[in-house]
Amino acid sequence: MTAADGTVSRGRAADAVTAALEAQISSGALAPNSPLPAERDLMEQFGTSRTVIREAISILANRGLVESKPRFRPVVRKPDYESALHAVSGVVRHLLADQGGVKNLYQSRLFIERALVREAAVSADKQDIADLKQALAANQAAISDSLEFYRTDTAFHGALYRVIRNPIFPAIHEGYTAWLAPHWSKMLRSPERNAMNYRAHEAIMNAILERDPAAAEAALTEHLNAAWEHVRVTFNIDKL
């Protein structure tokens, strides 16, 4: 087969189509949130069979550049850090099922957040502080409502991932939230436990306000370790 640039591809024609569509997405010719052209149009546009068109779309879907629900037109997605996380989610499922997978992931989260609270204590600006305070207040207000508490709990930790101005970190937070959620949901939520977790958040907040990175890191570490220990002993997931 002969590609547009004249090179002979002995391997996959789909790769050429994939690259072309990638380019059209990057250049904005295919706007985000707009549906992809119909497969039969694409096969005319690229002069190939539907087979290769479909394979190309499949590749783009797994790359996170388009979102394809069965029976629906694939929708173009701007490649952002969330879609990158979405792309790994398939493998992550296997890793979590593996021995120690959940523990490894949780440990990495602890490690990251330790560094984040330290960073927050050292260099959070007024806006960061305001965001954290607001998230904390919302968390306090939700102590009696376990479902809402979980949401605000996640939001508070999420605020931590935003003190460092880097879109990679909020995406990482979303990853942790999504992948660890099944195990967090196991946690027996109660107003008492919620209150305990809120106090832990408060301690972290105070350490940040006092610009004490060591105290912030210590508070965060104890908070996450306590949560882990609770899940661990309650559900005996040591081997996970």
Place this chain on the structure above:
Amino acid sequence: MTAADGTVSRGRAADAVTAALEAQISSGALAPNSPLPAERDLMEQFGTSRTVIREAISILANRGLVESKPRFRPVVRKPDYESALHAVSGVVRHLLADQGGVKNLYQSRLFIERALVREAAVSADKQDIADLKQALAANQAAISDSLEFYRTDTAFHGALYRVIRNPIFPAIHEGYTAWLAPHWSKMLRSPERNAMNYRAHEAIMNAILERDPAAAEAALTEHLNAAWEHVRVTFNIDKL
């Protein structure tokens, strides 16, 4: 269509095949590094057309569970943290091409490694120290050989990612190495610059040996910032 478990899937039959193959891989029925059965055998085994078999294989490939070179039999791969990184590499390319992508990635690396050297200074054990020392020695021995210096440089930083016993982190290091390599290779390597970088590594090592996390973090920060600054001013990649 009716799947093996009797459920009727209105969407994709390929998903059923994918799941079945996933199970066979997880259970070890399909051993790692062994080739997948031929497509025509699989279509008989699952009672579906080659189309869906091929789509399932494609999905598995993008999930990182099988590695498929064009025209070759797909090879089963045990899903590890490296294959997870491999799965994102497609999207990452786009993110790096985007505005500030490289900078964001490099900043995240700096953030992670700051925490890593701090961790190393606090809790590196004898083995960790020995590994770091060996990596440092190899780095010193390669000052005059820029190519080899790059390799040992990477190895030294890699040793940092292993002090915390978590397979996620070496994988992250591989990601940084692979994705940042194109930009690092731009760096004008010379014995002088190599010597400079070696001294930076030495300073980090010393701080770790002295169990001084703050000094270690400072040394690492200066090291990576200097490298970034050099790349930045030399090649004017501010907007990358």
Place this chain on the structure above:
DNA sequence: CTTTCATTTTGGTCCTACCATATAATTTCT
């Protein structure tokens, strides 16, 4: 203007066929 119904698109699946190459089998040569 909304609802309902008939029509057309469109994605998902199946099938058959053919090509090019990787792999296995066979022959040929040393």
Place this chain on the structure above:
DNA sequence: AGAAATTATATGGTAGGACCAAAATGAAAG
């Protein structure tokens, strides 16, 4: 007999056509 060259087969990649069910669309009815 063993190695190298040759032929045959198996296998992945692509093409094209067909059918179905659900989605999108347009027309008719309320």
